[in-house]
Amino acid sequence: MKLYDVVVVGAGPAGSSAALKASELGLKTLLVDKKREVGVPVQCGEYMPHEDEVKRMFPNSKHTSRFIELTKACRRNECDVVRFVSPSGKMYDVKYRAYVIDREKFDKALVDEAKNNGCEVLLKTLASNVYINDNKLALIRNGRCEVVSFKVLIAADGFNSGVANSLGLKTTSWEDKATTIQRVMGNVSVERNVCEMYWDKDCSPGGYAWIIPKGESVANVGLGIRKKFSKGSLTNFLNHFISRHPVASKRLKDGTVSSTVGGVVPVGGPIPKTFHKNIIVVGDAAGQVAAHVGGGVPSSVICGEIAGETAYRHLKEGASIGEYEETWRKELGGILDRALKLRRIGDLFINNNRLIDLILGVLGERGLSKLIRCEMLNELEILLNSVSLRKKGSFEG
Incomplete structure (x- = not known):
């Protein structure tokens, strides 16, 4: 049995x-995944904040450099x-x-660098x-079971984490999930420097639709x-958006589809406890996602770094998990x-198109600039009070 x-x-x-950081620090590390290939399929809009926005979003973080460097290296647009x-x-x-x-390149680069630092990787x-x-x-590989021993286990197995559930840790509820679908489309009319977010209950109830330009005439x-x-x-919702939305359909009606993929995103916030004994829970498994837009890659990379560091400090310096x-x-x-x-x-207005129009109109570009950066709460609550939407206790954390 390997230890x-x-x-x-x-x-x-x-x-x-997490595996890369642990390996860099000299720990004997094993990374396992059920997929046949790292980064495939791409279940991501591939839209990542620029270095300036990362630093603005996470001013207290000392672990942003990996994400910043890798997004630059993997950028397509x-x-x-x-x-x-x-x-x-x-x-x-x-x-x-x-x-x-290029999200596939991004994921593969992390794993390749972990391998270069001595990490063992087992796919399938x-x-x-x-x-x-x-x-x-216990691991199932090639139809056979093998058992490995660990000093620290890091669960990064996504939404509804099997590892976290097996430990009795509370995970994101099925009510607090968003389901997604995305197509890579060519021959579309997009502005290369503009990411579009569509808020319309008839196209994306409880969420939003997006057109993210990957390059000239190509978009997610x-x-x-x-x-x-x-x-x-x-x-059906995506077909409706592409063919019937009064704005989007003009951009997409002549498009060609090269791939379609679906996914699940936890939008219920971080789980109450992200460790147990010598086990750490990280990324989507821990609900470490910006719930208002469903973005989780920056926080996942940062928390992965912290997890790897903590494992090292626990094993070599006696720090608490x-x-x-x-x-x-x-x-x-x-x-x-x-x-x-x-x-x-x-949630109080996202399923009412008249109210969405009203809220966006009152917020305007200045308010929306703050909203996308998570810099406004009081203003939005005051606005909702003014249209008599606020329900007692609705905004409690």
Whole structure:
């Protein structure tokens, strides 16, 4: 039986970042993932904040450099405007710098760098059972079961984490998830520097639709919905958006589809506890996602770095595993909590197109600039009070 200092389950941005950091620090590390290939399929809009925005979003974080450097290396396009499109078709342009990256390249780069630092990687490998009292993990690979031992286990196995659930840790509820669908489309009419976000309950109930330019005449086109607001078909909603939306259809009607993929995003905020004994939970498994827009790659990479560092400090310096939670909440907790509150406020009007139009109109470009950066709560609550929407207790964290 092999003994590892650290075993990481899940080779997405969170798990790969954790494995890379642990390996860099000299820990014997194993990274496992059930997929056949890292980064495939791409379940992501590939839209990432620019370095300036990252530093503004996470002013307390000391762990942003990896994300910043890698997004630059994997960029395919650069944007400087987010365009909010209301149900009535009115547009609000907000200055916001971002990269559109090659997400497959991004994920593979993290894993390759971990390998270069000595990390062992096993794909097509399912983590089936955790034996916490024995510090053992059962793996299913090539139809056979093998057991490995760990000193620290890092669960980065995504939404509804099997590892976290097996430990009895509370995970994101099914009500607090968004389901997404996205197509890569060619021959579309896009402005290369503009990311478009469409808010319309008829296209994306409980969420929003997007057109993200990957390059000249190529875009990621998708949407996210929440079952709380609709039980309709994702495919039907996306078809409606592409062919019938009064603004988007003009850009997309002649488009060709090269791929379609779906996904699940936790939008219920961080889970209450992200560690147990010598086990750490990170990324989507921990709900470390900006709930108001569903973005989780920056926070996953940052928290993965913190997880790898904590494993090292625990094993080599005697630090508590709980240091992981203290650190990530200090660095990211504020913005993730604000994002969740914004999502909950949005729930009060997101399924009413007249109110969406009203709110976007009153906020205007200045207010939306603050909203996308999670910098406004009081203003939105006051606005909702003014239209008599606020319900007692609705905004409690």
